[in-house]
Amino acid sequence: MTDVPVALITVTGVRRITPQMTRMTFAGEGLEDFPTWPDQQLKLCFPRPGQSAPRLPAVEADGDVMRWYQAFLAIPEEERPWMRSYTVRSYDPERHRITIDFVLHGASSSAADEETGPATRWASTATVGDTLARYGPAAIYAKPLPLDSADWLLLAGDETALPAIGSLVESLPRGSRAVACIEVANAAEEQPLTSPADLTVHWVHRDDTTAARGGGALLNAVREASFPSGSVFAWLAGEAGAVRELRRHLVEERGIGKRQIDFSGYWRRRLTQDDAPTEEDLAEAQERVAAAEEEARARSPQRPG
Structure with a gap:
């Protein structure tokens, strides 16, 4: 118990x-x-x-x-x-x-x-x-970032992800590299973020960005971003639909492996945590379980055949 x-x-x-x-x-x-x-x-x-x-x-x-x-x-x-x-x-x-x-x-x-x-x-x-x-x-439920599996870290989310992003970048070791893309309403919502790491922060304003190409402001910003060289581990959080679109972009357009992405839908547009999960929510939950199981299998020692 x-x-x-x-x-x-x-x-x-x-x-x-x-x-x-x-x-x-x-x-x-x-x-x-x-x-x-x-x-x-x-x-x-x-x-x-x-x-x-x-x-x-x-x-x-x-x-x-x-x-x-x-x-x-x-x-x-x-x-x-x-x-x-x-x-x-x-x-x-x-x-x-x-x-x-x-x-x-x-x-x-x-x-x-x-x-x-x-x-x-x-x-x-x-x-x-x-x-x-x-x-x-x-x-x-503590899940440390697998920094040893990548050359740099991508953090992307809206304002609901800011507290987590703030605590994550503060914990990064000196000498590591991170890029954060954060969507907020406007410039007044930007916050100072400090980190021992080499941190680059891109603030994305919803007021200044249209939903061009079928995506939101954050998705468009990540699509247009020039990524540093080397392998990446991505941490994504925020509105569930936006997180799904971000993950799809990283996997299908950027070629990032699914095991190199940690994602979480913090909230759902027009729905609350009291509402029943949608089919997309259930599919996301199944994907997260499958990813966790795959990671556990990869980390467990292999028995000789």
């Missing part, structure tokens, strides 16, 4: 770092000895209207994850917290605080057609003392 990594966390600081992104620090149980790694994912539980804190089931003594999650789903829908995936931007081991960045979808006219979800509504008005719950992270 695995202990259920669930606990309440309380806002200790709020700072708007761009017009459409706010940075919050949290304190809470279990943060005294908090394992950390780049691109560290966890799930946040947001309270329903009228709740001062999200309603959670009790953690059983045996720490059974599946039993806890079944009890979570058994909470009546009108009382059950909304659960959304986020990235830990940083951890302060001295003050025992985690930092999480929230994209405020719909905060500008360029995103006005997007529905404002419960996470954005909460983050838009959150103040010190407000309470969420965290589910995770679990070290079993």
Whole structure:
């Protein structure tokens, strides 16, 4: 059995770092000895209207994850917290605080057609003392970048991928090389990124780019980019449809092997994490499982025949 990594966390600081992104620090149980790694994912539980804190089931003594999650789903829908995936931007081991960045979808006219979800509504008005719950992270899901398999690293994503990209480039070793292509609404959404590596950042503005050739701004930017020489490992994240198009371009047009690409659809246009998966979502999940199995087979020692 695995202990259920669930606990309440309380806002200790709020700072708007761009017009459409706010940075919050949290304190809470279990943060005294908090394992950390780049691109560290966890799930946040947001309270329903009228709740001062999200309603959670009790953690059983045996720490059974599946039993806890079944009890979570058994909470009546009108009382059950909304659960959304986020990235830990940083951890302060001295003050025992985690930092999480929230994209405020719909905060500008360029995103006005997007529905404002419960996470954005909460983050838009959150103040010190407000309470969420965290589910995770679990070290079993830590996946280091295979830097020894490539000469340079490509990172591509939209603003939802920025916290992960920020933590990844900060962890790169000196002497390594990385190129980041990041799509944001406009120049006001750009953030400073620091890295010990030789890092080149290309900011892509949706306001300045048309959907020429059937693709979005980020896809067009990657298509037109001149890649450094040598082999590449690509890390892709953001809107699921855009990620699929990026991966298809890298495999079919750039000739990059599928095992040299890590990809994740963080969100779906016009759909939320509460909606049922589409056929494309299921196909993506199957591809990710197949890729993981292939990688595991490649790394396992071969038995003599």
